[in-house]
Amino acid sequence: MTMQVGVPGLILILVIALIIFGPKKLPELGRAAGQTLKEFKHSTRELTGDVTDEVKEVRDTISDKKKS
DSSP states (O other): OOOOOOHHHHHHHHHHHHHHHHHHHHHHHHHHHHHHHHHHHHHHHHHHHHHHHHHHHHHHHHHHHHHO
């Protein structure tokens, strides 16, 4: 079962975060979350690229063997 958070839910989460962390700390937390997401995407792309390269090598090997 997936839970969907709509606009009212996001506003409530932001208000609670603002109350807990304060207006000075909130931008720092946002930047840290953004940086973490950026690094995660980069790692995912790198891993996907590695797997794609391996699949190409296997296909080339199989293709070469079929030609022989």
